[in-house]
Structure formats: structure tokens, C-alpha cells
Amino acid sequence: MAAKKNGALSLCxxxxxxxxxxVVLIEGRVVPLLxxxxxxxxxxxxxxxxDTSKYGILQLNNGLALTPPMGWNSWNFFACNINETxxxxxxxxxxxxxxxxxxxxHVNIDDCWSSSKRxxxxxxxxxxxxxxxxxxxxxxxxxxxRDALNGxxxxxxxxxxxxxxDDPALWAGKVGNSWRTTDDINDSWASMTTIxxxxxxxxAYAGPGGWNDPDMxxxxxxxxxxxxxxxxFSIWALMKAPLLIGCDVRxxxxxxxxxxTNKEVIAVNQDPLGIQGxxxxxxxxxxxxxxxxxxLSGHRLVVALWNRCSKVATITAGWDVLGLESNTVVSIRDLxxxxxxxxxWYIKNPSPSRFMHAKVMSPLNPxxxxxxxxxxxxxxxxxxxxxxx
Numbered sequence: 001m002a003a004k005k006n007g008a009l010s011l012c013x014x015x016x017x018x019x020x021x022x023v024v025l026i027e028g029r030v031v032p033l034l035x036x037x038x039x040x041x042x043x044x045x046x047x048x049x050x051d052t053s054k055y056g057i058l059q060l061n062n063g064l065a066l067t068p069p070m071g072w073n074s075w076n077f078f079a080c081n082i083n084e085t086x087x088x089x090x091x092x093x094x095x096x097x098x099x100x101x102x103x104x105x106h107v108n109i110d111d112c113w114s115s116s117k118r119x120x121x122x123x124x125x126x127x128x129x130x131x132x133x134x135x136x137x138x139x140x141x142x143x144x145x146r147d148a149l150n151g152x153x154x155x156x157x158x159x160x161x162x163x164x165x166d167d168p169a170l171w172a173g174k175v176g177n178s179w180r181t182t183d184d185i186n187d188s189w190a191s192m193t194t195i196x197x198x199x200x201x202x203x204a205y206a207g208p209g210g211w212n213d214p215d216m217x218x219x220x221x222x223x224x225x226x227x228x229x230x231x232x233f234s235i236w237a238l239m240k241a242p243l244l245i246g247c248d249v250r251x252x253x254x255x256x257x258x259x260x261t262n263k264e265v266i267a268v269n270q271d272p273l274g275i276q277g278x279x280x281x282x283x284x285x286x287x288x289x290x291x292x293x294x295x296l297s298g299h300r301l302v303v304a305l306w307n308r309c310s311k312v313a314t315i316t317a318g319w320d321v322l323g324l325e326s327n328t329v330v331s332i333r334d335l336x337x338x339x340x341x342x343x344x345w346y347i348k349n350p351s352p353s354r355f356m357h358a359k360v361m362s363p364l365n366p367x368x369x370x371x372x373x374x375x376x377x378x379x380x381x382x383x384x385x386x387x388x389x
């Protein structure tokens with residue numbers, strides 16, 4: 001369950017370079033995303049651990065959302081306090097800060113914008129809430145808007161937001177490009193962790209063309225610490241969630257800018273393989289010591305060690321937990337330090353000489369990654385690529 005805001009948070013976010021991952025396109029649809037996992041190094045349980053069997057069975061296939069959308073949404077910070085000046089200045093800020101160059105290209109005006117004097121000319125993204133639904137079930141309410149959007153002759157990203165009430169992952173893939181799996185987020189540790197857990201349930205249904213949506217980012221709005229926001233951004237990236245900034249980008253702090261512009265974490269979110277990372281192992285009181293992981297393209301696996309307890313703790317991820325054979329050789333790169341100078345991992349492998357650029361620090365615990373995670377402080381690791389043998 002979610003920890004309280006004053007509970008411990010720590011995230012260690014790293015990429016392990018492993019065996020072959022690939023994507024195969026057939027008539028615009030991605031076939032089962034793990035079908036190429038037949039090489040040595042992976043356990044027979046790998047496909048079960050990172051199940052994608054539900055992906056593609058209900059795909060909209062409108063050519064959009066091959067990676068999760070990125071941009072900005074007005075609601076989390078401004079709510080109904082929006083006007084033309086705010087929206088124009090925000091668009092300008094996305095460009096002047098370089099955020100647009102990193103992929104944050106959608107400027108989404110949430111509630112309180114509608115007027116009979118406005119039209120949808122030039123719209124590329126529609127978030128359709130379930131407010132004032134007149135009792136019509138979401139499964140009946142949302143397809144007509146899909147049809148209306150398709151009838152415009154313009155490709156428009158369709159974001160379904162019925163707050164996860166009717167389990168949209170089970171039906172919304174043939175209707176929209178993303179679907180909210182949870183109630184609205186708020187700017188707190190408890191809300192963020194709870195929503196992460198709820199969204200995790202539907203990992204097998206997400207993939208290129210259709211994504212689980214745990215709601216917009218709260219990074220920079222002031223309700224969490226720097227370390228908590230860093231974890232928030234990292235887990236959203238790992239889960240392949242839409243990365244929609246929810247703060248006032250005209251007035252960001254340096255810490256907020258640092259988090260939102262981490263190119264390597266963004267690359268995890270935008271990885272073309274498109275497999276949603278998920279929680280693969282929990283220990284500790286109420287499962288507060290967590291290992292999250294997910295396959296990436298290019299012989300890689302992303303792993304996050306997340307301390308959600310109220311004190312410093314050590315988290316160990318065995319090769320079996322990650323779906324790897326015990327003799328698999330890996331190289332590691334930290335995505336927050338973006339350097340190998342602060343390496344504090346303990347790694348033991350039967351043949352360290354098989355590494356490129358390896359810096360094995362105090363080898364302990366065979367076939368595991370072990371890290372002491374301080375309270376509210378992310379840690380980091382870096383290695384080069386694995387030599388395939």
C-alpha cells in the first residue's frame with residue numbers, strides 16, 4: 001500500500017544491458033512484444049514476468065501513439081484559472097526552455113475551456129473526461145467520439161478519461177490511444193504511490209498505439225520533496241505512462257527542470273519496444289521495499305529499486321526476480337547520475353572479464369544486485385554494454 005509522505009522514498013533507476021529485444025510490425029500492429037525472447041540468458045519465466053499477451057487484441061491502430069505522448073496539461077496547477085495569456089506563455093516556455101525539443105510537444109487545455117465561440121480547428125490531442133455523462137456507460141459513451149474524430153480527416157490522439165471506473169484497459173484499446181486507469185492524482189506522496197500501484201495491474205494491456213494512463217505529472221507543484229518527485233518521474237517513465245507536465249513551466253525551479261529534462265529517463269519512456277515496466281518483487285513491511293523492471297529495446301532491461309519504507313533499507317534484486325538465468329552477465333548504467341564515478345552497487349559475476357568498461361565494486365552476493373537505499377535519496381550505477389557470448 002502507499003506509504004505516508006513522510007515515509008522513506010528512494011529510487012535507484014538503472015539500465016541493465018542484456019539479450020535481444022525486438023519489435024516486429026505487421027500491418028501497423030505490433031505482434032506479441034516478447035516473441036523474440038528465445039536467446040540464452042532469460043529464464044522460462046521471463047514471458048510470464050513481463051506478460052504482454054493482452055496487448056494488441058483491441059488496438060485502435062490509427063497510426064498514433066507509437067510511444068507515450070509527452071506535453072503539458074493545465075489542470076494540476078491552474079485548474080480553471082486559465083486564460084489565453086497563460087496558454088500562450090506556456091507554449092512559449094515549452095519552446096524557450098528546450099522542453100519541446102525533448103518531446104513535450106502537446107499543450108493540453110483541460111477543463112473550463114469550452115465555449116460555443118470556440119472550435120477544434122488544428123487540434124491534435126483530445127482528452128475526453130467522463131463529467132456530466134448523463135448516466136451513459138463509458139463503453140457506450142466513448143466510441144461515438146472516436147468515430148467523430150476519425151471523421152474529421154485529421155489524426156487526433158484520443159485520451160479516454162473515465163478514471164478507471166469500468167476497467168478501461170479491458171475495452172478502451174479499440175477506442176482510444178490512452179485510457180486513465182485511476183482517479184485523479186494529487187500532489188502528495190500517498191496519492192502518487194497509490195496510483196502507481198493501481199496502474200501496475202494493467203501492464204499487460206499497454207503497448208505502442210495504446211497506453212495505460214495513471215494521470216498527469218505533479219513534478220514541481222510543491223507537495224513532494226525533490227527525491228519523491230524524482231521517483232514519481234522515474235516510475236511514470238518506467239510504466240510507459242504519458243509524460244504530461246502538470247506544473248507552471250513558466251516558473252520552474254532548477255530541480256524541477258533537472259527532473260523533467262533527464263534525457264535518459266525520457267528515453268526509457270519513449271523506448272520503441274513499448275513494454276510497460278512493472279513491479280516484480282516486494283519485501284519489507286507492507287511490501288515497502290520494491291523492485292520494478294521492464295524490458296527495453298537494444299539488449300536492455302530497466303530496473304528500479306524503490307524504498308517506500310520509513311527508514312534506510314537494503315534492497316536486493318536476484319537474477320531470478322528479474323527473469324534472468326543465474327549466469328547472465330550484465331553491464332549497468334545509472335540514469336540519474338549519468339556517470340560511473342559514484343558506483344555503490346555490489347555485483348558478483350562468475351566471469352567479470354566478460355564486461356566492457358566494468359567497475360565491479362566490492363563483489364558480494366552471487367547473481368544479485370544489492371543496494372543500500374538511504375531515506376529520500378536516490379542512488380546510481382553505471383556500466384558499459386554486455387558482450388554477447
